[in-house]
Amino acid sequence: MPATKGRRGAQVLAGQTPRRAPAPMQKDRSASSVVQSRLNIKQWQQRVPTVAEVRPGRCPGCGAASCPLGGGVRLRGHGTRERQVAGPTAPDALPEVVTVIARRYRCVSCRAVIIVVPSEIGGRRVYSLSAIGLALALWGLVGATAAEVRAYISSASKIGHEAAFGWATLRRWARDVAQGRLFPSTPKSPSPLPLPLRRSAASAASALAASADPTTRELPIAHRAFLGAARAA
Numbered sequence: 598m599p600a601t602k603g604r605r606g607a608q609v610l611a612g613q614t615p616r617r618a619p620a621p622m623q624k625d626r627s628a629s630s631v632v633q634s635r636l637n638i639k640q641w642q643q644r645v646p647t648v649a650e651v652r653p654g655r656c657p658g659c660g661a662a663s664c665p666l667g668g669g670v671r672l673r674g675h676g677t678r679e680r681q682v683a684g685p686t687a688p689d690a691l692p693e694v695v696t697v698i699a700r701r702y703r704c705v706s707c708r709a710v711i712i713v714v715p716s717e718i719g720g721r722r723v724y725s726l727s728a729i730g731l732a733l734a735l736w737g738l739v740g741a742t743a744a745e746v747r748a749y750i751s752s753a754s755k756i757g758h759e760a761a762f763g764w765a766t767l768r769r770w771a772r773d774v775a776q777g778r779l780f781p782s783t784p785k786s787p788s789p790l791p792l793p794l795r796r797s798a799a800s801a802a803s804a805l806a807a808s809a810d811p812t813t814r815e816l817p818i819a820h821r822a823f824l825g826a827a828r829a830a
């Protein structure tokens with residue numbers, strides 16, 4: 598009977614209606630957090646720092662001091678993990694993918710796992726923050742096309758229509774910056790209207806360059822954005 602069929606169909610649909618945002622993402626996020634150390638990739642590659650050298654001062658999960666006065670160590674070394682990071686490792690270097698040995702810690706108070714990485718690595722992003730800062734500067738301030746930026750920043754050899762005429766990753770970075778998901782410390786546009794993506798890239802790159810060490814003032818602005826990106830993260 599068509600009426601019954603229709604009702605059953607409606608019930609099946611109702612049963613499939615998603616209720617809430619799925620939990621696994623949130624669980625994963627709170628289970629391990631990424632913390633940047635002050636050491637950069639170059640220093641880290643020369644010698645993997647010891648557990649004590651890059652132990653965070655506090656647990657990002659519960660805020661407990663990692664080595665309280667008169668108490669035991671709260672953030673304990675918990676092995677290492679390989680982490681790949683893409684992009685040039687210096688402003689004028691060729692792009693590459695390098696592997697670093699990240700340090701893991703476990704908080705004895707809240708059981709959170711903390712992964713400590715070099716200063717240029719941000720969260721779970723594939724490219725280093727320095728490479729992203731350089732890309733935003735080349736696109737937004739220097740006037741390079743998206744395809745030129747891609748050739749400078751990405752070592753991927755796949756050249757298709759997308760690579761030749763644009764680079765979706767670059768537009769995503771500019772969007773993430775405008776929406777505060779990337780380099781949240783850079784100033785946001787006071788305008789209620791969204792800026793064109795290239796303008797967002799330019800404004801973030803200027804702020805990153807300004808946050809680079811003052812001794813780098815003689816360098817080209819894109820190089821300063823590269824250096825500032827690791828500090829501004």
Ligand SMILES: [Zn+2]
Nearest residue numbers: 656659704707
């Ligand atoms: Zn904790």
